[in-house]
Amino acid sequence: MKPPTVYDVAAHAGVSIATVSRVLRRPDDVRASTREHVLATVRELGYVPSASARSLAARRTGVLGLYFPGFDAMEELDEAEFNQSEPVNVIVDMPDSGEVRPPNLYFDEVLRGSELEAWRRGFALLVGVGRGTNPEEMVSDIAGRVDGMAVLARSVPDALLDHISRRIPIVLVAGPRRGDNFDHVSVSNVEGMRTLTEHLIDRHGVRAPVFIGGPVDSPDDAERYEGFVQALAARDIDPAALPMLRGDFSRMQARSIAEGLVAAGELPRAVVCSNDQMALGVLDVLRRRGIRVPEDVIVTGFDGIEAGRQSTPRLTTVHQPMVDLGRAAVRAMLSRLDKRDQPPISLRLPVQVLLRESSEGSA
Amino acid sequence: MKPPTVYDVAAHAGVSIATVSRVLRRPDDVRASTREHVLATVRELGYVPSASARSLAARRTGVLGLYFPGFDAMEELDEAEFNQSEPVNVIVDMPDSGEVRPPNLYFDEVLRGSELEAWRRGFALLVGVGRGTNPEEMVSDIAGRVDGMAVLARSVPDALLDHISRRIPIVLVAGPRRGDNFDHVSVSNVEGMRTLTEHLIDRHGVRAPVFIGGPVDSPDDAERYEGFVQALAARDIDPAALPMLRGDFSRMQARSIAEGLVAAGELPRAVVCSNDQMALGVLDVLRRRGIRVPEDVIVTGFDGIEAGRQSTPRLTTVHQPMVDLGRAAVRAMLSRLDKRDQPPISLRLPVQVLLRESSEGSA
DNA sequence: TCGCTGAATGTATGCGCTTACACTCAATGT
DNA sequence: ACATTGAGTGTAAGCGCATACATTCAGCGA
Structure with a gap:
């Protein structure tokens, strides 16, 4: 038996x-x-x-781990049983049912990249998405099961990472290097935002763009703002003189920020957002107010999510290669697994500035 | 050290x-x-x-597995190094760049559900997406590492599943039960499509809808067609007299099928598609030909993917709860883990018919 | 005072596999 | 004819942990 x-x-x-x-x-x-x-x-x-026995004897598990915190609110799925309702419900679905399902595109894509690369290299992939439950516990759990682990930067206390990295290689995803000695993979946030901003200044004569940033603790946001500032400074515009609004990367939040701007009466020539979701929120408000984009106001985002390609007008943005990020993270892990004592890697993946109708006018 | x-x-x-x-x-x-x-x-x-040692001694791994075959074409990512190009490229992104990134929403969502439920129950989740490489190998690999495993129906030979199920519980996702003794979780495909079709007949007076089906080996497609047939039969319409076109669930394929319909001259009052992707392909063609939806032709899909909510007109469809599917699969595994000898479970999750503008006229 | 009880801890075994090393024996060379 | 070789296989020692069982000892009643 x-x-x-x-x-x-x-x-x-x-x-x-x-x-x-x-x-x-x-x-x-x-x-x-x-x-x-x-x-x-x-x-x-x-x-x-039994992989357990094999791993034990062979001193390696053949599994890589991926940990991301759960940003999305939708995680709070009801505990209710879902198998007792009618097999079919008919619903007349009205257009403005809003943002039903904010897909965590970022994570999905990084995951897909990691998964792809891991199996290609002969490793399985263990995924954990932090939720209400103690992240430390989950990360430790994963750590005991894998040969290497990728973690979204800033999502886990450094002390824990130090602890774990004595056992397995840790790769930080998407954050810049700080004082640590971990391997990092991230994208060219600074250069991307700098280039986009320069474009706005040079081609569209924008002199006083408004920046809508993300959470204070987001390293990505910090870098993007840095690129924004660099572009201004290089054109002799004083960044400090411009308003720097702060959202939380969500579309909803950005809407109220945009409402505030509109209410204040003085709309800027351009609104530069630190991610696409917020840019879409701004578009929502401008459309509702009958303000033309890009004729009256130019709006730009950052990330290159699919929704930004389907909005009206389509969103000018900086696309970051999320799938490649996941793949790069896996490569970094394996590289370190190979040579435990090589100096810390810090890989920067290239980004693409995608000029679309929210800045360039319609085709 | x-x-x-x-x-x-x-x-x-x-x-x-x-x-x-x-x-x-x-x-x-x-x-x-x-x-x-x-x-x-x-x-x-x-x-x-070390989880390996613990698992070995405790005779359980605390990990659940999820295997899906890789449908999507995008899997063929280039092997080229991606870290040597310029940090930024500026691209003028024209509107018709087409279907760049067909997100495998189905899998992403099932995965999210599984992941959520697994961790909630104290299990980690190991994911494997079959690609060119031998699925059997990957499935076996996963099988050795986990306490239970969910597999997309029809994606793995039954012989292998039999083999594996002697060791751990197997749950089949999204297929109907066939001769096997595995646990199944799926959605109410038949009822969903039947209800939708009845709606078209009763409310819109449709008498001769055209069905565009999916691959012959898709159990989901078979069930949806079954629901379609039932609705017709119940209204004394002979299903056999109607054309049954077959696509492969892809948008591209559906486009050429739709082109064929248009070219043939005789457009049906309604086109009922077996999934959303194909329905979107049909919409593409009708729009290009200047044929009005739903005034001239009604189009419906199945799945409830995000893209169908953003199309113009928005797509009438049957939404299946993919996240819940993943969760249910995990529950089924744990349930069997608990009582190895209970009779096979076959869980059907409810679906929602979403009536939108591709059938109901604009708001 | 002494045996008894139970909480706290230690001892020892085994989980199922990998692998260094030992061994066997046919093929080869001299 | 006999030593040498190496391909093929077996023997046995862990890998790091969980846990049944043994042991210790403080607290207790009689």
């Missing part, structure tokens, strides 16, 4: 457990006839090797 | 390894003072327990 083990297979096939193990791990070290015989026994018994 | 083990912690703290283990697993069995002392040592040494 219990699942068969190497011993069962060995006994059944009339060989030693070492031979069974070799058939599975290093088939060439076994004579072909023996190999076939053992494989047949494996099939017959329904033998599936 | 090597990561510390229980032995190190025990020696350092002056206790036995049993006590260390107990401090971590059953803190209440240890005197408070001892516990604190051991925990301090754990922190000092940077001890992270």
Whole structure:
């Protein structure tokens, strides 16, 4: 009744457990006839090797971990049972049902990239998305199961990371390097935002753009603002003289910020947002107020999410390669796994400034 | 240099390894003072327990697995290095750049649901997306690492599943039950499509809708067609007299099918598609041809993906709760883990018919 | 005072595998 | 004919933990 083990297979096939193990791990070290015989026994018994035992003996798990905190509000799914309602409900779905399902695109894509690269390199991928529950616990749990781990920067206390990194390589995703000695993978936030801002100044004569930033503790936001400031400074515009509004990366928040701007009466020529979601929120408000984009106000975002490509007008933005980020994180882990003592890597992936109708006028 | 083990912690703290283990697993069995002392040592040494060893000794891994085949074409990411190009590229992004990134929403959402439920129940989640590489190998690999596994129906040979299910519980996602004895979770495809079709017949007087189906081997498609047929039959319309076109669930394919319909000259009053992607493809063509939806032709989909909520006109569809599917799959695994010999479960989640402008006329 | 009880801790075994090393024996060289 | 070789296989020692069972000892009643 219990699942068969190497011993069962060995006994059944009339060989030693070492031979069974070799058939599975290093088939060439076994004579072909023996190999076939053992494989047949494996099939017959329904033998599936225990990865736990293998990992223990081999001193490596063959699994990589990915941890992200759960930003999205939607996580609070009801505990209610979902299997007792009617099989079908008919709903007349009106247009303004709003932002039903804010897909955590960022995470989905990074995950997809990691998953892809991990399996390609012969590793499995363990994912954990932090929720209400203690992140430290979850991260520790993952850490014990994997050979290496990627973590979104700033989502876990440094002390914990230090602790864990004594056991396995840690790669920080999307944050800039701080005092730490971890490997990092991130995108060219500064250059991207600088280039976009320069474009607004040089091509559209914008002199006093308004920046709508994200949460104070977001390293990405900080870098983007830095790029914004650099562009202004290079054009002899004093960044400090311009208003710097702060949102929380959400569309809703950005709407109220935009309402505030409109109410204040003095609309800027351009609103530069630190991410796409907020830019979309600004577009929502301007559209409702009948303010033309880009004729009256130019709006730009950052991230390159799909929704920004489907908005009206389509959103000018800086696209960051999220799938590549995930892949790069995996590569970094494996690279360090290979050479534990190489100096910390800090990889910057390139971004693309995508000029679309929210800044360039319609086609 | 090597990561510390229980032995190190025990020696350092002056206790036995049993006590260390107990401090971590059953803190209440240890005197408070001892516990604190051991925990301090754990922190000092940077001890992270090996899940491999624990799983081996405890005979359970605390991990659940999720396997999906990789439908999407985008998987073929270039092997090229991505870290040597310029940090920023400026691109004038024209509107018709087409369907750049067809997000595998289905999988993303099921994954999110599984991930959520798994951690909530104290399990980690291992994900595998089948790609070019041998699915059997990947599935076996996952199987050895987990306590239970969810697999998209039809994506893995039954023989393999039988093999594996001798070791761990298997849950099939989204397929109907066939001859097998596995647990299943799926949605009310039949009822959903039947209700939608009845609506078209009863409210819009449609008498000869055209059905655009998916791949022959898709169980979901089969069920949806079944619902379509039931609705017709109940209204004394002979389904066999109507054309049944077959696509592959892709938007592109659906476009050429729609082109064919238009070219043939005789447009049906309604086109019922087996998924949203294809419905969107049909909308593409009708829009280009200047055919009005829903005035001239009604179009409906199935799935409830985000893109269908952002199309013009918005797509009438049947929404299936993908996140819940993932959650239900996890619950089913745990339920069976609990009672290995209960009869096979077959859970059907409810769906929602969403009536929108592609069938109801604009607001 | 002494045996008894139970809380706290230690001892020892095994979980299922990998792998260094030992061994066997047919093929080869001298 | 005999030593040498190496391919193929077996033996046995862990890997790091959980846990049944043994042990210790403080507190207790009689």
